[in-house]
Amino acid sequence: MRSPEDVERGRARFAEIMSFPAPTSDVPFVRDGVVASVFGDLWTRDGLSDRDRRLISITCACQSAVPGAIEQHLRAALGSGDLSMAELQEFLLHFAYYAGWPRASQVHQILTALAAELGPETEAPA
Numbered sequence: 001m002r003s004p005e006d007v008e009r010g011r012a013r014f015a016e017i018m019s020f021p022a023p024t025s026d027v028p029f030v031r032d033g034v035v036a037s038v039f040g041d042l043w044t045r046d047g048l049s050d051r052d053r054r055l056i057s058i059t060c061a062c063q064s065a066v067p068g069a070i071e072q073h074l075r076a077a078l079g080s081g082d083l084s085m086a087e088l089q090e091f092l093l094h095f096a097y098y099a100g101w102p103r104a105s106q107v108h109q110i111l112t113a114l115a116a117e118l119g120p121e122t123e124a125p126a
Contacts (some may be wrong), residue, residue: 001026002036010040017043017050019079020070029107051082058083058091062107063099070110085115 002010011066014022014035022035054077061069077083083091088111096104 002032002040006036006040007031009044010035010037011045013043014039017054017080018076020076050080054080054082055091059095062095062103065103065106067106070107071114074111074114076106078114085111 011022017039021105022039023030025031043050048056058070058073058077061073064070075090077088078085092104092107092111095107
């Protein structure tokens with residue numbers, strides 16, 4: 001079990017990175033794994049910028065083909081200002097060549113829906 005300080009540090013970093021509050025679960029997978037370890041430890045390390053970590057995380061989420069994870073990471077990238085819609089479009093093209101067009105098509109659908117939801121200030125993906 002992680003200390004309350006570890007969990008709090010993770011909760012603060014989660015909110016900063018994901019652009020919404022961290023889950024308040026006492027389930028060890030969420031509290032100790034996701035919140036304290038992933039966000040409290042991994043996302044606070046030196047060596048990579050938040051933008052670099054975000055690109056890695058988006059790639060992993062897209063490769064996992066889990067729509068909820070993909071949408072959360074794309075939304076957080078836009079919400080934080082780490083990546084623009086144009087940069088996400090370029091990411092998508094690069095991802096398609098390495099991960100395959102069917103997988104990238106799923107990401108494209110999610111990105112298109114996100115652009116439509118966010119409105120005219122977000123340009124639609126090509």
